[in-house]
Structures are given as C-alpha cells and as structure tokens.
Ligand SMILES: Nc1ncnc2c1ncn2[C@@H]1O[C@H](COP(=O)(O)OP(=O)(O)O)[C@@H](O)[C@H]1O
C-alpha cells in the first residue's frame with residue numbers, strides 16, 4: 272500500500288502543472304485542430320470532419336504571395352537589425368563603462384509605449400510629406416512622387432524598429448560575457464585589434480546574434496501590425512490574412528489552418544536552425560537576456 | 561630612448577645585453593580622483609635564459625610590473641627595454657614577449673591545436689611549420705592526443721599546459737607568467753613546479769614568474785626580486801634571500817624568521833654585538849652599506865633551523881642566549897620549540913628528529929639557545 276503510494280507521488284506532484292498545461296494548452300490546440308478541418312460557412316454553420324485538409328491546401332495555394340512576403344520581410348528585417356544592433360551592443364558592452372545600464376534603459380524606453388501606437392508614429396516619420404521626406408522634397412533632393420509609406424520598405428523599417436531590442440540585448444549579453452583577458456591574450460599573441468575582433472570577439476558573440484535572429488524572426492514572421500499600419504494594401508503578410516479570416520471574413524476553419532501551418536513552419540524552422548547551430552548555444556544565449 | 565636603440569644596433573653579442581631592463585619604473589593609476597602608485601621606482605635587469613621571479617604579497621605591484629613588460633600598461637616614468645631596445649609606446653602585439661595568464665585565458669571557441677597555433681598564424685608562419693612546431697610543443701607539455709579537445713573539456717592542469725604551450729610555441733624572447741599555478745590544487749601545483757622548471761631548461765627561454773608563494777619562487781627561480789608596496793626590497797638568489805634577508809619585510813615574508821633587537825654594545829669588522837655578559841653573547845653580521853655604532857638599536861634575524869637548544873652553554877663559542885620554552889610542537893620530521901628569551905623576544909627553533917631520542921626540553925624548561933654568528937644578520941636599525 273505504502274509502496275504504491277510512494278510510486279505515485281511524482282504523478283501527484285505533477286498534477287497542478289499537468290492540469291494547467293491540459294486546460295490552457297492541450298485542449299485549445301485540439302479544439303483548433305478540429306476547427307481547422309471543418310467545412311461550411313459562417314451563415315449555415317461549420318461542420319466537423321476531422322479529415323478535411325482542403326483548408327490547409329487552400330491556405331498555401333491561395334496565399335502564396337503573403338507567405339513569401341512574410342519570410343522576406345522577416346528575413347530582411349533580421350539582416351538589417353543585425354547590422355544596426357551589433358555596433359550598438361558592442362559600444363555599450365565595451366565603452367559603456369559605469370553607464371551601461373543607463374544606455375540599456377534608454378534603448379528600452381520607447382518600448383514602454385504600446386506597440387500599435389509607436390508603429391502609428393512611424394506613419395508621420397515616413398509619410399509622403401512627413402518628417403523625413405517632406406524636407407527632402409521641399410529642397411528638391413528627391414522626386415515629388417517618391418514614397419516609402421505603403422511600400423514593403425516601410426513594413427521592413429517597422430519590423431526592424433519594433434524588434435530591435437530583441438536583437439541588441441542578446442548580442443550585448445554575448446559580448447558582455449567575453450572574458451577581457453581572452454581579448455588581451457589575442458593581443459599578446461600578435462593579433463592587432465581588427466584581427467582580435469575577427470578571430471576572437473566576433474566568433475564568441477555569434478551565439479548572441481543567432482539568438483537575436485530567433486527572437487526577431489519568429490514574431491516578425493507572424494506580425495500583422497506593421498504591415499497593416501505601414502504597408503498599405505499591396506504588402507500584406509500572412510499575419511494579416513489570419514487576422515482578416517478571423518475578424519473580417521469570419522472563415523474560422525481557414526484561419527485555424529493558416530495559424531497551424533505558420534506555427535508548424537516556425538517550430539520546424541527553429542528546430543532545424545538550433546540543430547544546425549548547436550541547440551545549447553542558441554537557446555542558452557536566448558535565455559540569457 | 562635613442563641611446564638605447566643605438567646600443568641595440570651596435571652590439572652584436574646579444575647575450576651580453578640583458579633580456580629585459582627596467583629603469584626607474586613608476587606606474588600611477590588614477591581612480592576616482594585618487595592616485596595609486598602601483599609601482600614606485602623599480603630597477604631590474606633580467607638576463608637571457610634566466611628563471612626570474614617577482615615575489616611579494618598581493619597588491620605589491622607584481623602584475624602591474626609584468627603588464628608593463630607585456631605592453632598592456634605604459635609606465636608613468638621610466639623605461640622598459642627588451643634586448644636593449646626601448647619598447648616605449650610599442651603595443652602588445654608588436655612585442656616579442658608572451659604572457660601566461662592566471663585564468664589561462666584560452667580561446668573557448670578553439671580546440672587545443674588552434675589555441676596553440678594562434679600566435680604562429682598571426683606571424684604568417686608556413687602551414688607545415690605551424691603543424692610541426694605546434695605538434696612539438698604539445699608533446700613537450702605532455703598533451704599529445706588531446707589536440708582536438710576544446711578548453712572546457714580539459715582539467716585545470718591540462719588547460720594550464722595549453723596556456724603554456726600557446727605562449728612557448730612562439731619562442732618569445734621572454735615568457736611572462738602571472739601566478740600560473742594559483743588555481744591548481746597543492747599536489748598538481750608541486751608537480752607543475754618541477755615540470756615548469758624542466759620545460760624552461762629545455763626551451764631555454766627567459767621566464768619571468770610572478771607569485772605570492774615563497775615556496776614556488778624558492779623552488780624554481782635562478783633569481784628572485786622580493787617586492788613590497790611597489791618597490792623591490794631585495795634581489796638575489798633563493799639561497800641569498802632565504803639565508804640573508806636584507807630587510808625586516810623580507811625576513812618576515814620568506815620562511816619563519818626570528819627577530820631580536822637590542823642596543824649595540826660594540827661594533828667592529830662588519831659585525832655588531834647587541835648582548836654580552838652574564839654568560840650570554842649575541843652577535844650578527846652587518847650587510848653591505850649598513851653601519852652601526854655603539855648605542856644604536858639593531859634588529860637582527862636568525863633562521864629557526866640554525867638555532868640549537870641545549871640544557872647549558874658550557875663550551876659554546878658564538879651566540880648564546882638564555883630562555884624558557886613556552887611551546888613544543890611535534891611535526892613528524894621535526895619538532896618546533898617556542899622560546900621566550902631573556903631579552904623578551906620570542907624565538908622559534910626547528911629541531912630535526914634525526915633519532916628517536918626523547919624531546920630536548922619540555923614546556924617550561926629553562927634552556928640555552930646557541931648558533932654560529934655567521935647565521936645572524938642585521939636587518940635594520942632604529
Ligand atoms: N587598472 C588599475 N587601476 C587602478 N588601480 C590599479 C590598477 N591595476 C592595479 N591597481 C592597483 O595597483 C596596486 C598593485 O596591483 P597589482 O600590480 O595587481 O598587484 P599584485 O599583482 O602584486 O597583486 C594595487 O593596489 C591595485 O589596486
């Protein structure tokens with residue numbers, strides 16, 4: 272009697288966490304899977320089939336451009352973000368001195384404002400007669416018809432801006448962890464500053480870059496705010512389609528299948544990415560911020 | 561500075577020029593408005609192929625001195641010369657000396673081979689020569705077969721050897737080691753002491769070894785500079801420094817030493833007498849440059865193993881002093897006696913337990929301490 276009870280103890284202990292996961296994760300997922308294979312429409316109602324995968328096929332064939340755009344915008348956004356973030360992170364880590372935390376705080380300050388609000392602010396910055404283009408057009412430096420807003424570039428700018436801290440922080444943490452005596456060892460072994468950077472500092476900070484890519488690409492690929500606020504009509508991403516299918520068209524099965532496809536692609540992508548780069552290093556660096 | 565480089569150019573026999581010269585070195589750090597004088601006037605000449613140690617307590621300026629040789633710090637005053645040529649303003653990567661860091665500072669993203677090859681590759685050494693030399697040095701430090709390991713897959717002792725190999729493979733003009741054994745446990749440390757000395761003999765490179773551990777310095781060094789508060793207190797061979805400490809600081813820092821003080825009763829022929837009469841006699845040798853006359857107070861030192869304990873001082877020439885045993889500690893190979901002398905000083909005596917005769921004296925016994933005057937030295941005056 273006592274033996275059985277003590278064997279069951281671990282399962283009892285798992286109960287609260289297990290129930291939590293079941294209620295808030297597993298059950299909704301199963302409901303979503305069910306939803307994604309339903310047929311019908313919002314007026315006559317939806318019927319469960321559990322085997323109708325046409326929604327998935329339709330999701331890919333009908334919205335191919337949006338899928339491609341999501342990958343393109345998120346990918347380009349990551350690249351630009353790396354180029355911008357690395358020098359900032361480097362400067363704070365190595366030249367920040369005793370003010371490091373102040374600089375990091377300043378960096379995060381705009382992010383206390385709501386995501387949507389600060390994205391809307393970029394409407395004024397990028398507008399055809401806005402903060403940047405207005406004066407340039409006034410002085411005749413660019414053609415009057417030139418525009419950024421409502422183009423793919425505006426969406427990428429929004430993505431870069433909105434996820435920048437998630438690139439800077441992991442790179443900063445990785446650089447901050449580089450042992451200064453290792454840098455001195457490089458100098459001592461006949462490497463000039465540029466070589467020390469290339470052979471020692473950069474390789475040691477790469478896990479931070481990889482983690483930053485992970486933390487940028489995933490939310491950027493499923494983002495819809497930047498595309499809807501800055502992108503106009505012709506530059507929608509898959510997130511916008513999901514949003515529309517749910518709130519506008521109210522085709523819940525298609526919405527659910529798209530969400531599932533996106534989740535699946537991102538999960539497989541993260542898995543392959545982490546496998547290729549060494550799971551521990553990337554996840555460790557992502558967890559360190 | 562120009563004078564130094566001319567000297568380097570015109571002299572062909574490099575062996576006669578010291579590997580490293582430090583002349584009038586002062587180093588000040590400014591931190592929060594304060595000026596910290598880490599090194600306060602150091603003059604040193606270190607010969608080519610020498611195993612030279614900088615020994616002193618933590619914070620005495622050893623690391624700073626070494627970093628000025630490596631190029632990580634520039635002296636506030638004074639000049640460092642490598643083989644006669646001033647290296648003022650020369651950055652670390654252009655100085656032909658290498659450092660072994662206390663924390664090893666291995667490149668964590670490279671394996672053992674790549675770590676060791678780093679310096680040679682920076683100097684654009686031919687590929688097959690890199691392979692050959694790295695292979696040789698890895699064998700010298702006893703790490704063959706571990707070339708492909710990452711530093712974190714090695715034990716502390718093995719990492720230490722990689723750090724050593726990474727510096728030695730470049731055949732630098734001097735190797736600078738900053739407390740390299742500090743992170744190892746006692747057994748490994750003792751093994752590495754022997755090992756380091758062997759490697760140094762084998763490669764014939766000048767070693768400058770920084771340590772706060774007198775045992776390490778005495779075991780390995782050809783010469784030792786004992787540092788205190790940014791200055792060199794004494795420079796000499798381990799035997800010199802141990803047997804003839806020049807200052808009270810050196811006497812206290814190295815080994816156990818006994819200090820006696822008293823007024824000089826007579827001074828003649830390079831020695832002084834501070835106690836005479838009542839059957840007692842204490843005399844000590846003056847070191848060069850120190851002169852005392854009757855009436856001055858002298859401090860003298862004598863090592864514990866030079867002193868004998870006797871029930872009476874009959875027939876003893878040399879130094880004789882009365883005292884009472886306050887403590888007897890049996891240590892296996894030797895026995896320690898603490899004795900309070902008639903002058904009120906406390907003296908420790910080590911007696912080898914060479915045969916299994918009983919203790920020489922018990923606690924509370926009145927005894928005589930005797931030693932040869934050649935073993936007592938004046939270390940200071942007041
Ligand atoms: N970069 C620095 N800035 C300020 N003070 C320093 C610096 N480096 C060393 N010091 C000071 O100089 C003194 C000597 O330091 P160091 O050379 O490291 O001693 P050791 O190696 O003998 O322990 C210490 O008081 C230390 O605090």
Ligand SMILES: [Mg+2]
Pocket residue numbers: 619622623624
């Ligand atoms: Mg030190």
